[in-house]
Amino acid sequence: MEGTGPGQRRSAPGREEEWLGADLADGPWGEPARSASPTVHPGDPAVNARVRRTGPGDEPGMDYTHLGRSGLSVSRLCLGTMNFGPETSEEDSHAIMDRALDLGINFFDTANVYGWAKGEGITEQIVGRWFAQGAAGARRQ
């Protein structure tokens, strides 16, 4: 919706970008509230987000939105890594991360305890070795 809050500040003319603000009060940096959008149909996939349908490469279709009220743009699918190690081999995990990046997913989530061998951080190590191999510039996305 046509907000007056920070949702407007990055709108670039010509880009397919929508801001459909949820009813938000002051944010952590004290921004003014964004306007509510009561008329937005909840089934609209663009609801609540400044959804951008532009992405890198020739893979169409990834959508991006800001992470909460931050300036960080993240893909609307987040790659969870909990199966990397326990269920999925390191080689396959690396291939999945390569492909996720190709598909425009720039949001990878892990945790120090993943891998479930206490103290070892197996999953973080798998992701770390992928970063170390270069991983198509993954760390910059």
Added chain:
Amino acid sequence: MIATKLYGSMSDWPNDTFLSARNIRRACDESLRRLQTDHLDLYQMHHVDRDTPWNEIWEAFDVLRTQGKVLYFGSSNHAGWHIAQGMEAARRRGSTGLVSEQSIYNLLTRDIELEVLPACQGYGLGVIPWSPLHGGLLGGIIRKTEQGKRRLAGRAKDALKENRKAIKAYEDLCDELGENPADVGLAWLLAQPGVTGPIIGPRTMEQLEGSLRALKVRLTRDVMTRLDEIFPGPGGPAPEAYAW
């Protein structure tokens, strides 16, 4: 961008867990070492730590941010009032606050609509649903088990027993729409106000590729209503869900 979490126990020693200033400093350095990077884009508390004061948490987080080791902070498995308390504590200190909350959220588990989602919308946190298909239960489980393609275990097995009728109705609705249940389950989350995007946890390349379709599924108002009928949830935010 990489997001990781701390809180869980990393040794049998009492300080290698939770959210003390000591563990925040140590856990972050260890994650940076394992991830072979110099900073985390998002650092999340994996669970609420009721025993550590918010001031201690924010002071330790502020140091990490000043050191350039972390850019943004988030919570996970926090109640709505924990988020409010944490954000107010951050505001008093001039700390950065939280940008996200990672909660279990799916058609079968809609508890966060009561307090967590409204708190996140009020404070400007993006909600990142984990277990978006409830361990595969919303991914066409009845059909898959009937065809011998999927064997059930753990969370999904118990939940299927309790929710078989609803899940059958859900799969029938998806058939009617000509969409895969997994895509509809993710599309429903993507359509919820306040949701940044679900966590997909693929075990295989096939699962990863399959999830992309969800971004293209458009659910009409009628379908959203029918999904509410099949999986009612708490009935909206508090207090209207149970009072007026």
